[in-house]
Amino acid sequence: MQKERSFLDKLLLFIKGLAMGAANKVPGVSGGTVSYVLGFYEELIYSFRKINYRAFKLLIKGEFREFFKFTNAQFVMLIMGGSMFSYFSVSLVLDYFLKYYELYVWSWFFGMIVGSVYYMAKDFGSWNKRNFVSLAIGVSIGLGISFLTPAVENDNLWFVFLCGIIGVSGMTLPGLSGSFILILLGNYVLLLVDSVNVLLSVFGNIIIGNFEVLSDPIKIKYLKIIAVFTGGSAFGLVSISHVLGFVLKRWNKIVNAIIIGFITGSLGIVWPWKRTIFATDENNVFLLDQEGGKIVENYERFIPEITNVETLFAVFFVFLGIGLILAIDYYDRRRKNKVFGLLGKDISYSFSRGYFSEKFTKLKLNKNKYVNFDIQDIQEFSKIIKEREHLAGINVTIPYKQQVIQFLDKLDETAKEIGAVNTIKFTKRGNLKGYNSDVVGFENSIKPFLKNHHKKALILGTGGASKAIAYALKKIKLNINLFLETQWVKNKFLTIA
Numbered sequence: 001m002q003k004e005r006s007f008l009d010k011l012l013l014f015i016k017g018l019a020m021g022a023a024n025k026v027p028g029v030s031g032g033t034v035s036y037v038l039g040f041y042e043e044l045i046y047s048f049r050k051i052n053y054r055a056f057k058l059l060i061k062g063e064f065r066e067f068f069k070f071t072n073a074q075f076v077m078l079i080m081g082g083s084m085f086s087y088f089s090v091s092l093v094l095d096y097f098l099k100y101y102e103l104y105v106w107s108w109f110f111g112m113i114v115g116s117v118y119y120m121a122k123d124f125g126s127w128n129k130r131n132f133v134s135l136a137i138g139v140s141i142g143l144g145i146s147f148l149t150p151a152v153e154n155d156n157l158w159f160v161f162l163c164g165i166i167g168v169s170g171m172t173l174p175g176l177s178g179s180f181i182l183i184l185l186g187n188y189v190l191l192l193v194d195s196v197n198v199l200l201s202v203f204g205n206i207i208i209g210n211f212e213v214l215s216d217p218i219k220i221k222y223l224k225i226i227a228v229f230t231g232g233s234a235f236g237l238v239s240i241s242h243v244l245g246f247v248l249k250r251w252n253k254i255v256n257a258i259i260i261g262f263i264t265g266s267l268g269i270v271w272p273w274k275r276t277i278f279a280t281d282e283n284n285v286f287l288l289d290q291e292g293g294k295i296v297e298n299y300e301r302f303i304p305e306i307t308n309v310e311t312l313f314a315v316f317f318v319f320l321g322i323g324l325i326l327a328i329d330y331y332d333r334r335r336k337n338k339v340f341g342l343l344g345k346d347i348s349y350s351f352s353r354g355y356f357s358e359k360f361t362k363l364k365l366n367k368n369k370y371v372n373f374d375i376q377d378i379q380e381f382s383k384i385i386k387e388r389e390h391l392a393g394i395n396v397t398i399p400y401k402q403q404v405i406q407f408l409d410k411l412d413e414t415a416k417e418i419g420a421v422n423t424i425k426f427t428k429r430g431n432l433k434g435y436n437s438d439v440v441g442f443e444n445s446i447k448p449f450l451k452n453h454h455k456k457a458l459i460l461g462t463g464g465a466s467k468a469i470a471y472a473l474k475k476i477k478l479n480i481n482l483f484l485e486t487q488w489v490k491n492k493f494l495t496i497a
Helices: 007-025 031-037 041-049 053-060 064-070 073-087 090-100 102-122 129-146 157-167 178-184 188-207 211-215 217-250 252-268 309-334 352-362 378-387 403-407 413-418 438-449 464-476 487-492
Strands: 274-278 296-301 339-344 369-374 391-396 423-426 432-435 456-460 479-483
Touching: 007 031, 007 073, 007 178, 031 041, 031 102, 041 073, 041 217, 053 064, 064 073, 090 102, 102 252, 102 309, 129 252, 157 178, 157 188, 157 217, 178 188, 188 211, 188 217, 211 217, 217 252, 339 352, 352 369, 378 403, 403 432, 413 432, 413 464, 438 464, 456 464
Parallel strands: 339 369, 339 391, 456 479
Antiparallel strands: 274 296, 391 423, 423 432
16 A cells, blocks of 8 residues: 655655665665665565556556556655665765775775674564574575675676666665676676676766767677676565565564574675775786776785774774664654554543553653544455554554454454454554453453362453453363354364363
8 A cells, every 4th residue: 555655755765765775786785774774674575566457457457547546556656766875876975985995984884784784683573493593504604605706707697687686686685786796696797897887987978969879789788787687686686575575474473584594604704804905806906896996806805903093993983883773773763753542443442542641641741642543344444554654553453453454454363363463563664463362361360260160251242352361261271152153263172161
């Protein structure tokens, strides 16, 4: 569902696209990590997944407005527009600093990635054995890629298409640097330096009316290469996003643990203290790109002298990078007034609004507010999502505990098992996740009153709350009778006495 955005929101998205584009160009830095930290990673994946059969049907039928909404095109255009613009603006500034202040730039990047690992891990939740194994797998893959030996340049168009698919993965896989992968594949200079320079040269000549460049076989060769590379990148964005969307939905914790591990393992790629190894021919003569620059082949890492003044400055930039990520996190948490509320029908009787408003005052959370969303039909909930800014969480009461699930992106395991939610969290990534706290509340309330002779229970009702109670009583191992029981509850939880 496409969100309503203010001009400021659109501007911020464009700037985030600039940051991601600049990161994508630098070998060792992942644009995907930038998108994760800046909070638009999951919406990015979600949007690319919308480029599917249904989207093409809308396009073919000429239903352009519906196509625009369905594919979340506004978001994609702002992010990708910023990313492409970055290549001809922010990236040029970054190139300058990499040329004259290389150690400090890499130190800054290193610090930001360390900060990013903390940023992602702090909201991960509970760690179990399976998640630690996934983390270890991610670290191993990241370390392995860091120390691979690069291949030689290959301009075969099928291989170039494959490079597009793999190279763009840095945008969709946090921790994976597409530029560094292209160095390992031997085609970084061919695809991101020589071909781009030829493309800009051809555009420049066409603008001034010189069409003879289109008859130059060398330039046509590079134009074919960059066209195939672009096609591979587009195919890679869509296909990888579909795969990621599938696995994130089903194994969210495992995938995020692997991503955190992968970013940690790939820190070796951006280790600040390294010597650049340039490519040479059989006579040890440096190989040059079309602009006369030396071609980077790999990096040799080393441990610096701690007492060196340059090293101390580099360490300062490491902490500066970490501080920047922490500042982004702090700003993200503090900049918005958070809105919470209760979703239900004819809920003027509820004391929730007064209770939470008083609670916010006592806790000095004066920017937060709690409102009632009293709606007559569940379809009105979509309007609440679109029009209400700064929503952080919603409690759900009768009769919408089951109906609201159709609007949610994720459910926790308990809510999924029960088939009802009473709490919705609006995540930083723009997703709606449903929980059921009725189970915990009921279980903790009834346990003090249970005796050894209590073996059976009677539940009056068959709605969302009754499902939660049945689930809790099943955990306590009581036999259950329901008044107006449903077949679903019978099959799922009950042993009828």
